[in-house]
Amino acid sequence: xxxxxxxxxxxxxxxxxxxxxxxxxxxxxxxxxxxxxxxxxxxxxxxxxxxxxxxxxxxxxxxxxxxxxxxxxxxxxxxxxxxxxxxxxxxxxxxxxxxxxxxxxxxxxxxxxxxxxxxxxxxxxxxxxxxxxxxxxxxxxxxxxxxxxxxxxxxxxxxxxxxxxxxxxxxxxxxxxxxxxxxxxxxxxxxxxxxxxxxxxxxxxxxxxxxxxxxxxxxxxxxxxxxxxxxxxxxxxxxxxxxxxxxxxxxxxxxxxxxxxxxxxxxxxxxxxxxxxxxxxxxxxxxxxxxxxxxxxxxxxxxxxxxxxxxxxxxxxxxxxxxxxxxxxxxxxxxxxxxxxxxxxxxxxxxxxxxxxxxxxxxxxxxxxxxxxxxxxxxxxxxxxxxxxxxxxxxxxxxxxxxxxxxxxxxxxxx
Amino acid sequence: xxxxxxxxxxxxxxxxxxxxxxxxxxxxxxxxxxxxxxxxxxxxxxxxxxxxxxxxxxxxxxxxxxxxxxxxxxxxxxxxxxxxxxxxxxxxxxxxxxxxxxxxxxxxxxxxxxxxxxxxxxxxxxxxxxxxxxxxxxxxxxxxxxxxxxxxxxxxxxxxxxxxxxxxxxxxxxxxxxxxxxxxxxxxxxxxxxxxxxxxxxxxxxxxxxxxxxxxxxxxxxxxxxxxxxxxxxxxxxxxxxxxxxxxxxxxxxxxxxxxxxxxxxxxxxxxxxxxxxxxxxxxxxxxxxxxxxxxxxxxxxxxxxxxxxxxxxxxxxxxxxxxxxxxxxxxxxxxxxxxxxxxxxxxxxxxxxxxxxxxxxxxxxxxxxxxxxxxxxxxxxxxxxxxxxxxxxxxxxxxxxxxxxxxxxxxxxx
Numbered sequence: 001x002x003x004x005x006x007x008x009x010x011x012x013x014x015x016x017x018x019x020x021x022x023x024x025x026x027x028x029x030x031x032x033x034x035x036x037x038x039x040x041x042x043x044x045x046x047x048x049x050x051x052x053x054x055x056x057x058x059x060x061x062x063x064x065x066x067x068x069x070x071x072x073x074x075x076x077x078x079x080x081x082x083x084x085x086x087x088x089x090x091x092x093x094x095x096x097x098x099x100x101x102x103x104x105x106x107x108x109x110x111x112x113x114x115x116x117x118x119x120x121x122x123x124x125x126x127x128x129x130x131x132x133x134x135x136x137x138x139x140x141x142x143x144x145x146x147x148x149x150x151x152x153x154x155x156x157x158x159x160x161x162x163x164x165x166x167x168x169x170x171x172x173x174x175x176x177x178x179x180x181x182x183x184x185x186x187x188x189x190x191x192x193x194x195x196x197x198x199x200x201x202x203x204x205x206x207x208x209x210x211x212x213x214x215x216x217x218x219x220x221x222x223x224x225x226x227x228x229x230x231x232x233x234x235x236x237x238x239x240x241x242x243x244x245x246x247x248x249x250x251x252x253x254x255x256x257x258x259x260x261x262x263x264x265x266x267x268x269x270x271x272x273x274x275x276x277x278x279x280x281x282x283x284x285x286x287x288x289x290x291x292x293x294x295x296x297x298x299x300x301x302x303x304x305x306x307x308x309x310x311x312x313x314x315x316x317x318x319x320x321x322x323x324x325x326x327x328x329x330x331x332x333x334x335x336x337x338x339x340x341x342x343x344x345x346x347x348x349x350x351x352x353x354x355x356x357x358x359x360x361x362x363x364x365x366x367x368x369x370x371x372x373x374x375x376x377x378x379x380x381x382x383x384x385x386x387x388x389x390x391x392x393x394x395x396x397x398x399x400x401x402x403x404x405x406x407x408x409x410x411x412x413x414x415x
Numbered sequence: 416x417x418x419x420x421x422x423x424x425x426x427x428x429x430x431x432x433x434x435x436x437x438x439x440x441x442x443x444x445x446x447x448x449x450x451x452x453x454x455x456x457x458x459x460x461x462x463x464x465x466x467x468x469x470x471x472x473x474x475x476x477x478x479x480x481x482x483x484x485x486x487x488x489x490x491x492x493x494x495x496x497x498x499x500x501x502x503x504x505x506x507x508x509x510x511x512x513x514x515x516x517x518x519x520x521x522x523x524x525x526x527x528x529x530x531x532x533x534x535x536x537x538x539x540x541x542x543x544x545x546x547x548x549x550x551x552x553x554x555x556x557x558x559x560x561x562x563x564x565x566x567x568x569x570x571x572x573x574x575x576x577x578x579x580x581x582x583x584x585x586x587x588x589x590x591x592x593x594x595x596x597x598x599x600x601x602x603x604x605x606x607x608x609x610x611x612x613x614x615x616x617x618x619x620x621x622x623x624x625x626x627x628x629x630x631x632x633x634x635x636x637x638x639x640x641x642x643x644x645x646x647x648x649x650x651x652x653x654x655x656x657x658x659x660x661x662x663x664x665x666x667x668x669x670x671x672x673x674x675x676x677x678x679x680x681x682x683x684x685x686x687x688x689x690x691x692x693x694x695x696x697x698x699x700x701x702x703x704x705x706x707x708x709x710x711x712x713x714x715x716x717x718x719x720x721x722x723x724x725x726x727x728x729x730x731x732x733x734x735x736x737x738x739x740x741x742x743x744x745x746x747x748x749x750x751x752x753x754x755x756x757x758x759x760x761x762x763x764x765x766x767x768x769x770x771x772x773x774x775x776x777x778x779x780x781x782x783x784x785x786x787x788x789x790x791x792x793x794x795x796x797x798x799x800x801x802x803x804x805x806x807x808x809x810x811x812x813x814x815x816x817x818x819x820x821x822x823x824x825x826x827x828x829x830x
Contacts, residue, residue: 054791101717144791160820161794166624189517189518200472202517208574212573215455303517332777375558375582406575
């Protein structure tokens, strides 16, 4: 008989995401050229196709002597083969040419014998161990062959990708432009950091957190400031966001109690407006997803922890899609949960945990939370565990997948 | 009877690190103040001590009514309690004041009853469910209490740390200055990216890779360019590095065969010079560690893959120590190795693998490598497994700890 005020119906996460992305036509961001040394963590816009073989020539993988393998057959410590050292550009029969790692293999040679398997005596070498044709030689094209895709479009460029591009002589990377994400906080109780809060006021922290989260993903935050709880003020700022940015994130004013100011403002600036409001998750239940002027708008809770979880679940996949990221960046670890946790049935629960490594084992200690407003739970935790809608919690000792947002503590170092 | 030319003795990794750090007195880098919105991923130099309680006042954790808990005892759906709504600044006996999440709890009230557990009728509410004192109230200091360390020195600042600092009204973070790492490549065969390699020449890629690795850790690379295989030229560049930077990384010229040019140059610029040369590891065996003018110098293989592994093993812990990082950033995952791998006994082997997640399971597929020069093995892999000195390989199906340097591929999404 208790009437559920608030959200009449909570939408499951997967359904919310599907509705949102079904109605949203994500426009391709423009491609920009940046020097490779500035391309770290950018997303590659076009396949890199090798225009030559890498290595460009057969080269030695060892320090030693380039030889004809046939001349070393049956060599042993007891019956070494003797080869003449040549200084020429070719290796003839029973000749050897000294090479260092990376040196080209000369005409005539087909293998490299390691320095330590030889002995040099008066312009000759004794060979103690036979080599087979191709041994210790990096073949031309072994790394990447001409015409092959060396790095795929949609790859987030790590140091190794930059290295591979550079090895191909590429100086400029064509990357996806950074999506611009406008961020607006709403609420009469909010004061800018550095300001003087009156009694009952609090510092506005969500724009800072969300900007940092955007930056980590390779998006560019655009600050819309703070709006008071006024539909017109919120709408005006949203219009600026729609004009200047590719997407908007708004925090605060989404709980039903605090009246539907933000959804109303969103609905006033463009069609179709709010698509989903109220998600079957905890925290971040009052999250809403909207589209206006073909641009995505994500309305997050004003509560910092709920805003972070809402960002992770909705804004992160959005930004990844905007970037054309082939694969979402996820860092996960399997860990043993150290105590029982109970969660709400029918909601997807995000349980914050602190993972530590002890020897070969990983343990996830649930961080006790009184409310999702407790931001220090996010600094005490380094990851979260997703408890699905059909479960009422986690059992002590259960193995769980932890999604990491900070590094793992090593209690006892393994090898 | 085969004589081991080359390194007379290979030093185990742990011994090499110990020798290096025992002789190296790492000087504290200076502290710099940066605005919090520019402090992402910087390392905090001083403990942040809360100078006030957070929250600064008792506040509502829900939308609902602030009440005296006692007035709700024994309320039920069948026998609701009735309270008078007040608009005043205090909550008296049998009164209720409407509050939204985050609102301060008024004088007199000690609990919040959720909106959905009440019914409003003509300036009064019916309460259907009792609340206990403190229920739905975020107590003052619940998040952080005055005098408590909110964020520890040595923490790498993630979005959540910035949020917590901002909630305390902090606008500027005192962070550790970025250690400046000079990077020099050596070798006659090297050409700048963008240049025109002659036959037998290759593009120099290590400075780009190592600079990016430094940047990822929060260090500032300083480019010393390329030196030819000439002791004087190398020494001159090293002197510039010692003057301008906090540490130097050099690549190339460390294999014994290619003569001891770089070690000789290092020994010429300062005492004690090279401390360890030749490590019992694979790849990256020809790595050397040195100190000159109290500054650390790490000499890495000219081979990009070996240089990356050498950086991971030696330069990363060095940079973390310089930063005063309380905890090294490590991302690891336990995965099942998909096939047998054999490795060299007596060396610590770094086996590159590609980790993918399939349902609840993680699999590590060894990336086949012909030589450590094959840079594409680092783009095909997303992590590595360490095989200790006393093992000859990994068994198929064995569970291993993978150190990740790129994101995990999800073959089949789990919840």
